[in-house]
Amino acid sequence: MDIFDQYESNVRSYCRKFTDTYETAKGSIIRDTKGDEYLDFFAGAGTLNYGHSNPAILEPVIRYMQNGGIIHALDMHTVAKASFIETFENKILRPRGLDYKIMFCGPTGTNAVESALKLARKNKNRRGVFAFTGGFHGMTQGSMAVTSDAEIRNSAGVPLYNTTYIPYPSKEYAQFDSIAYMEALLNDDHSGIDIPAAVILETVQAEGGINVAPVEWLQRLRAFCDRHDILLIADDIQIGCWRTGTFFSFERADIVPDLVTLSKSISGGGFPMALLLMKPELDIFTPGEHNGTFRGFNPAFIGAKAAVEFSVTHDMTGGVQRKHQLVMDKLKQLQTLDDRIEIRGIGLIIGIDFSAIAPDLAGRVATLCYDNHLIIETAGRGNNVLKLLPPLTTEDALLQKGCDIIINSVKKVLML
Ligand SMILES: Cc1ncc(COP(=O)(O)O)c(C=O)c1O
Missing domain, CATH: 3.40.640.10 (Type I PLP-dependent aspartate aminotransferase-like (Major domain))
Incomplete structure (x- = not known):
């Protein structure tokens, strides 16, 4: 039993999904006490639009x-x-x-x-x-x-x-x-x-x-x-x-x-x-x-x-729209896996809705993503929607990496 289990109230929640102990963070990357890196597609539930510890x-x-x-x-x-x-x-x-x-x-x-x-x-x-x-x-x-x-x-x-x-x-x-x-x-x-x-x-x-x-x-x-x-x-x-x-x-x-x-x-x-x-x-x-x-x-x-x-002083509107397109283009692959998967969103709040396939798929995908060092949450009725909420400053390569982790996790969950 760790110190949190022993002393912190049962009310804690995110830590039950994202189970490591974190120490530092920069941009879209969080590091745990072992020095392992996690890509953050949750951004403090929308608190870190400009990234972790943005020097500006x-x-x-x-x-x-x-x-x-x-x-x-x-x-x-x-x-x-x-x-x-x-x-x-x-x-x-x-x-x-x-x-x-x-x-x-x-x-x-x-x-x-x-x-x-x-x-x-x-x-x-x-x-x-x-x-x-x-x-x-x-x-x-x-x-x-x-x-x-x-x-x-x-x-x-x-x-x-x-x-x-x-x-x-x-x-x-x-x-x-x-x-x-x-x-x-x-x-x-x-x-x-x-x-x-x-x-x-x-x-x-x-x-x-x-x-x-x-x-x-x-x-x-x-x-x-x-x-x-x-x-x-x-x-x-x-x-x-x-x-x-x-x-x-x-x-x-x-x-x-x-x-x-x-x-x-x-x-x-x-x-x-x-x-x-x-x-x-x-x-x-x-x-x-x-x-x-x-x-x-x-x-x-x-x-x-x-x-x-x-x-x-940064082109936020242009940047967000371009990154939206980049993510949507990547995620199109999901619909070739199963056309019941619905993708919707605007800017850099994008949802992948699995409810037409089976309950709890989004949660299982999120867990697999975390196993592959991507922090991502679920939302909506029955938590059936995987919610992409990366910092708006996330580099293109990291957005693509995150999408790849999601796509591979979906493939595994759908046993493809
Ligand atoms: C739309 C909206 N309103 C209000 C809140 C509540 O904010 P807080 O958790 O800081 O009280 C949230 C939190 O997620 C939210 O998403």
Whole structure:
């Protein structure tokens, strides 16, 4: 029995799949205590879009700390925070014509989601929220209440109220017009459904199994929200920060959400940080109404500023699109092995769906991949989808190597 088995809670999970003990990491490679290398196609669940220990991000953080920069400052004004806000405003928001105020939340994604829900309810003075089948928004009670996964919801231990689940345009509901359904619910005074404060949306569902909402559907959703005076919350925690090819995932649909949550890769290097962006007129919080001790971890602000600067001096959009094509071209081979394998995705979030063949194939492929030193997760209903989420900076040769490991693992599992 090792120290983790002996002393760490049973709640630990990823370490049960990726079982070695890791010591160092650089770019897309993680090393364990024996010096063995693992290729990382998980990227801290979307936290390491710019790679592990990217020097362009890490070095300013180290310099800041060595020079005595303030580390913790609650939500007090600091030079580090001001310089992040200025950079984010000038290099991300303004060039996109986006007018948002920034709230620094507690440092986890779920805290940004809680903040968004709280602010939406306060603004509209309504309790209900529409959320989507397949959606995932975090593990605190408010976020679990808008998360569809039964196991997660059951873990809450209390009833989760005030959410109406609407079918997401994933393959499970391919023929269903959910915008027309929502419209019908709100126009029917016998539907039993009150007008909600907000709709919470992932434009690409990650944990839900890599479901990419069509552009037209996203535009109809925005128009639906406008028609009924409902706030649109875009949860960009996993799919923001260039993952889909643009900084915000909703740019491809040319829509502007009222509230946007960001976390994971926003700090650039795995430092805890989360943001809620809000249209200025929605900022009706009273001072301290959403509080938290760790809203001022200043090394994260330094990392976040450096990450924005890194990203705007590299062709992230072009790079992600090119790498997407490279991966898709490689993975085409899978469909020659079995044409029931479905591959879908956008940018560098790509899913391989085995559900049409048999349950648990994706898990077995992921285990074999790990045996061959590729770290990769599963997602979706029954964990039937293998989820490729490499750092966006992964070199072409490593992307190809990872795809080869996946293809060989699939062949073995299918006994070909
Ligand atoms: C879309 C989305 N929202 C919210 C969260 C919750 O973030 P955190 O785990 O940092 O609380 C996640 C985490 O995976 C996520 O993918």
